[in-house]
Amino acid sequence: MRHILITGVSSGIGYACLKYFIEQGCHVFGSVRKAEDATRLSETFGVNYTPLLFDVTDSEAIRSAVQTVKAELGEGENLFGVVVNAGIQIPGPILYLTREEMRYQFEVNVFGGLEVIQCFVPLLRETHLNKPGRIVHVGSTSATITLPFTSFYSAAKSAMHSLCDTLRRELMVYSIDVVDIYVGPVNNDLVAKVAPYKERYKDTDYYSAISMRLDGALKKNIPNGLLPEAVAAAIFGSLTSPNPKHRYALNKDWFNTWFLPTMLPHRLLDRIIAKKWKMRPTDFGKK
Ligand SMILES: NC(=O)c1ccc[n+]([C@@H]2O[C@H](COP(=O)([O-])OP(=O)(O)OC[C@H]3O[C@@H](n4cnc5c(N)ncnc54)[C@H](OP(=O)(O)O)[C@@H]3O)[C@@H](O)[C@H]2O)c1
Known part of the structure; x- marks a missing residue:
């Protein structure tokens, strides 16, 4: 039996992974x-699902979850994978984000x-029955294509991409592989959850631009985005492939939302972005 740990399974990509992995016999x-x-998901998935109750900002709760997993794994069993x-995301112009929101x-x-x-690596290590497990980080294309108003989300995802490279090299001593997935816009609730943040900027020069950006994502990116089920299948593939790449970019409109923005000169991309969301000085009546 393959045992896989996933953080954040209540909705979206995490929920899709939970469902898909169980369908694959995990x-x-x-x-x-x-x-x-925990109750809702246990009722839906029965014995194939073990709920862990923790907030990732709560060190003690994470450590207690390690004990729960350890107790449930049979003798000689390990984790086949950990999906981070x-x-x-807390959107907003950098000028107005509070230190707490950034942090x-x-x-x-x-x-x-x-x-x-850190806490679950010991349970990924090779046992006399199983090979070492693998780590998959669910990253974002916004780590590379950083747009206005999602600064710290992009910066955090970018930091994780860098840290995944370090981890992959450090964890070679245990033959634990680390795969990083750059996920593009997904057709789920994440953007709907963040759209109301725009109201905070009603009295600033950014209101129109942030409204266009967040409403535009709701209207366009999300209906046209990747299905969470497709992301779950890709994550499963990266966990089970005998020779995974170190990094995958998952994007539906690959040419326009990945290839083009990463190939264009930065200054040109700046101007395109400013024009799209009317952030040029001329949009504010200045020459
Ligand atoms: N949606 C996209 O377009 C997109 C694109 C690229 C990458 N991603 C990445 O995909 C991952 C999943 O996002 P999603 O789109 O599936 O959004 P989502 O539906 O909002 O799911 C986020 C999950 O993370 C959990 N979570 C949030 N804060 C947490 C905390 N402090 N401790 C523990 N769990 C916490 C949530 O639990 P609660 O229900 O308790 O809040 C929820 O289960 C994220 O890392 C996101 O950055 C998403």
Whole structure:
């Protein structure tokens, strides 16, 4: 039996992974933050799912979850994989983000994910029955194509991409591989969750641009985005492939949302972005 740990299975990509992995015959340890999510998912998935109740910012709760997993794994068993998926985004112009908001995005997306890895690596190590398990980080294309108003989310994902490279090299001593997936826009609730943040900027020069960006993502990116089920299948592929790449970019409109922006000169891309969201001085009546 393959045992896989996934963080953040209450919704979106994490939920899709939980469902898909169980359909592939795995047993999943999935973290949630609310007891009602644990009950709901246990009722749906039965014995193939073990809920773990922890917030990735809570070191003690993560360590207690390690004990739960350890107790449930049979003699000689290990974790086949750890999927670092839990993540959040707090959009807003850098000029107005509070220090707590900047810090919290790193707490969840970077330090939380890393502490989960630190704590669960011992359970990924080779046993007399099984080969070492693998780590997959659910990253984002916004680590590379950084757009206005998602600064600290992009920075946190970018930091994780760098840290995944280091981890992959350091964990070679245990033959534990680390795969990083750059996920493009997904057709799920994440953007709907963040859209209301724009109202905070009603009285600033950024209101129109942030409204266009967040509403535009809701109207366009999300319906045209990747299906969470497709992302789950790709994550499963990266966990099970005998020769995975160190990094994958998953994008539906690969040419326009990945190839083109990464190939264009930065200054040209700046001008395209400013024009798209009306952020040029001329849009404010200045020459
Ligand atoms: N949606 C996209 O377009 C997109 C694109 C690229 C990458 N991603 C990445 O994919 C991952 C999953 O996002 P999603 O789109 O599936 O969004 P989502 O539906 O909002 O799922 C986020 C998950 O993370 C959990 N979570 C949030 N804060 C947490 C914390 N402090 N501790 C533990 N769990 C926490 C949430 O639990 P609660 O229900 O308790 O809040 C939820 O289960 C994220 O890392 C995100 O950055 C998403």
